[in-house]
Amino acid sequence: MPVDGFYVDIVRGDCITKSLLIEIQTRNFSAIKRKLEKLLSSHPVRLVYPIAREKWIVKLADNGDGPIIRRKSPKRGAFEDAFLELVRLPELLRNPGFSIELLLIEEEEVRRYDGARGWRRRGWVTEERRLLQVVDQRTLSTPADMLAFIPDTLAEPFTVSELAAATARPAWLAGKMAYCMRKAGCLTPVGKRGNAILYARRLSD
Structure with missing residues (x-):
């Protein structure tokens, strides 16, 4: 639906000026940052970000007549993976009209062989993604909501390395978590x- 010169995925409410605008983004928050900033000037906005906890890869033959191959990806997503994208816009959580809904999902990624376009994956290109189910959900409405990613058992002050150990996450991901929380305040x-x-945690200004 068009709103203020942008196409919005979902408008929830009866009146555009008072409705909640919902944007669904599966990757690349940089591409949507300017749009969110513009919409937030006059509307509350929620960004929905699905994270694949489990993924099945489905491979189809190029002519559609060959056998279908379905295998489970060894990669398992977690809520903390959201910080890979949140580094693009952590300051937006300071805006009271903005929120992020993280969805932990199971999905199928359907790929088709196309030697002309899929050179990066040895000829395979992603044709579509199919949502199988939502297994968990978490909403970030304020900067303080991000502090839930820090275990209560982690004493202050702490380093990024200590945050990584406490969350059982790689140091590079813990660094992005700390960066986002610092930028958000x-x-x-x-x-x-x-x-x-x-x-150290900062609960309020």
């Missing part, structure tokens, strides 16, 4: 231990 640097920055 719910995590603040309080000093250094050697070359490592020390962080």
Whole structure:
């Protein structure tokens, strides 16, 4: 539906000026950042981001007559994977009209062989993604909501390495988590231990 010069996936409500605008984005938050900022100037906006906890790869023959191959991907997604994209717009959570709904899902990714277009995957191109089910959900409405990703058992102050160990996540992902929380204003640097920055939770301004 067109709203303020943009096409919006879902408009929830009877009156456009008071309705909640819902955008569904599966990747690349950079591509949608400007659109969200413009819409937030006059509407509440919710960004829905699905994360594949489990994925099945379905391969179809190029002519549609060959055998269908279906296998389970070894990759398993988690809510923390959202920070791979949240680094593009962490400051938006400071806007009271903005929220992010994270969906943990099971899906099928359907690929078809096309040697002319699929050179990056040895001839296979993604044709469509099929939602099988939503298995969990989490909503981030304020910067403080991101603090739920930090275990209560992690004492302050802490480093990115300690955050990685406490969450059982790679250090590079813990670094993105800390960056997003710092930019959103719910995590603040309080000093250094050697070359490592020390962080503490910040519940309010």
